[in-house]
Amino acid sequence: MKKICIVGGGASGLMAALAALKSGGRVTVFEKNSEVGSKILRTGNGKCNFSNLDLNETFYKADDPSFVKKAIDRFSNEDLVMFLTRLGLLIKEKSGWLYPYNEQAKAVRNVLLAEAVSYGADIRTDSYVNMIVKENDKFLVSVSGQKEREAFDKVIIATGGASGLIGKEKFNGFELTDGFNIKREKALPGLVKLKCEGLDFKNLKGSRCDCNITLFVEDEPAREEAGELIFWDEGISGICVFSLSNHCSKALDNNKEIVVKLDFLPDFDEDGLASLIKAMCLVNIDKTVEELFAGMLNDKLVKEICLSCGINLNDKVGSVGTDNILSVSHKFKNVYLVVKGTADFTDAQIMLGGIKTDELTDDFESKNVPGLYIIGEMTDVSGPCGGYNLQWAFTSGSIAGENACCS
Numbered sequence: 001m002k003k004i005c006i007v008g009g010g011a012s013g014l015m016a017a018l019a020a021l022k023s024g025g026r027v028t029v030f031e032k033n034s035e036v037g038s039k040i041l042r043t044g045n046g047k048c049n050f051s052n053l054d055l056n057e058t059f060y061k062a063d064d065p066s067f068v069k070k071a072i073d074r075f076s077n078e079d080l081v082m083f084l085t086r087l088g089l090l091i092k093e094k095s096g097w098l099y100p101y102n103e104q105a106k107a108v109r110n111v112l113l114a115e116a117v118s119y120g121a122d123i124r125t126d127s128y129v130n131m132i133v134k135e136n137d138k139f140l141v142s143v144s145g146q147k148e149r150e151a152f153d154k155v156i157i158a159t160g161g162a163s164g165l166i167g168k169e170k171f172n173g174f175e176l177t178d179g180f181n182i183k184r185e186k187a188l189p190g191l192v193k194l195k196c197e198g199l200d201f202k203n204l205k206g207s208r209c210d211c212n213i214t215l216f217v218e219d220e221p222a223r224e225e226a227g228e229l230i231f232w233d234e235g236i237s238g239i240c241v242f243s244l245s246n247h248c249s250k251a252l253d254n255n256k257e258i259v260v261k262l263d264f265l266p267d268f269d270e271d272g273l274a275s276l277i278k279a280m281c282l283v284n285i286d287k288t289v290e291e292l293f294a295g296m297l298n299d300k301l302v303k304e305i306c307l308s309c310g311i312n313l314n315d316k317v318g319s320v321g322t323d324n325i326l327s328v329s330h331k332f333k334n335v336y337l338v339v340k341g342t343a344d345f346t347d348a349q350i351m352l353g354g355i356k357t358d359e360l361t362d363d364f365e366s367k368n369v370p371g372l373y374i375i376g377e378m379t380d381v382s383g384p385c386g387g388y389n390l391q392w393a394f395t396s397g398s399i400a401g402e403n404a405c406c407s
């Protein structure tokens with residue numbers, strides 16, 4: 001019976017443990033925290049959006065899309081749904097995004113954990129793996145505070161990434177793989193808030209508005225997203241922003257200039273809006289600018305946009321003049337912000353970069369270090385919001401766990 005070590009009891013590690021156990025392996029999971037799957041508990045705002053009905057390799061950023069395709073073909077969203085259902089998880093779908101029916105992330109973690117325990121997994125919490133070496137055909141695994149190294153036939157590195165760590169949590173995934181000379185892409189924060197210039201964000205903090213966002217990289221339109229935007233102290237956030245942030249992180253790292261255009265009235269075209277505003281000015285000439293726009297957009301946003309156009313909210317529409325009012329309403333559809341950076345890893349949902357996929361076989365085994373597997377967020381494969389990152393963790397975990405036993 002093969003002795004398999006899994007470093008990290010998160011989404012990918014628990015799935016790898018189950019796949020290995022079901023293939024007849026003897027599995028030890030080392031988890032540095034006091035419980036396994038603590039990040040799973042925080043996913044999807046505590047509801048755990050674990051996959052998506054619409055899944056294929058094009059959703060992922062990876063050097064070699066065929067690597068992702070082959071993996072998804074072997075363990076797809078349908079396979080995951082079937083797997084979790086067999087464990088007793090009822091599932092619900094919202095616009096294609098998949099959640100546990102009770103909308104409690106702990107349901108996902110708990111069914112995985114219960115299955116691993118019932119198959120006899122040796123789960124060791126408060127166990128921080130700080131070194132792995134290979135001697136002859138065995139891997140020797142060192143855990144902080146323990147003198148003896150433990151020998152295993154196979155090791156699966158499932159440490160996750162540097163993102164979303166809490167308190168004094170430390171990420172050492174690359175320290176573990178660097179010892180084996182495995183190449184990786186630079187790590188950057190992904191699915192993360194953007195820091196911008198162009199509005200006074202402190203005044204807007206907490207305001208939410210639906211909007212269309214266009215991302216420009218070096219003046220070229222690169223991507224569009226729509227959805228609810230949330231302002232924070234230093235810029236913009238929200239799912240639509242997260243989806244753009246992966247592109248921003250990479251482009252900023254390459255010193256590219258990034259601008260986003262926000263359209264807060266996407267349902268109105270420029271000419272139609274101008275005609276409407278002119279008509280409104282005519283019948284509201286004695287009202288203040290604030291009163292004129294009160295029924296249109298978030299009040300804090302109106303105030304900021306008026307200020308940026310040099311218009312006082314208390315002035316009467318008649319005295320400001322229709323042309324100046326039109327310049328404000330034009331800006332409702334054309335706010336340009338310069339993106340100066342992203343929030344750091346602590347605020348990021350994922351880590352971009354990681355172990356290059358051409359270092360790995362299709363079974364997630366290191367080409368240079370047979371018996372060593374690297375899965376989940378440690379790999380240089382990243383998805384957008386919508387359950388794609390957890391699906392990747394489960395897909396890679398399932399394949400590596402099974403292969404580690406059978407090869």
Ligand SMILES: Cc1cc2nc3c(=O)[nH]c(=O)nc-3n(C[C@H](O)[C@H](O)[C@H](O)COP(=O)(O)OP(=O)(O)OC[C@H]3O[C@@H](n4cnc5c(N)ncnc54)[C@H](O)[C@@H]3O)c2cc1C
Binds near residue numbers: 043129160163
């Ligand atoms: C706030 C937040 C919300 C998110 N929401 C979603 C969502 O709704 N849908 C989605 O698809 N994705 C979401 N993600 C991303 C998703 O959580 C990750 O992509 C996924 O958990 C990665 O799985 P993993 O197994 O690679 O890493 P993790 O789930 O992070 O697991 C890694 C585990 O390894 C342990 N570990 C690390 N180093 C060591 C070591 N040296 N020794 C022992 N143990 C170690 C860690 O403590 C951790 O338990 C979210 C992320 C965050 C931060």
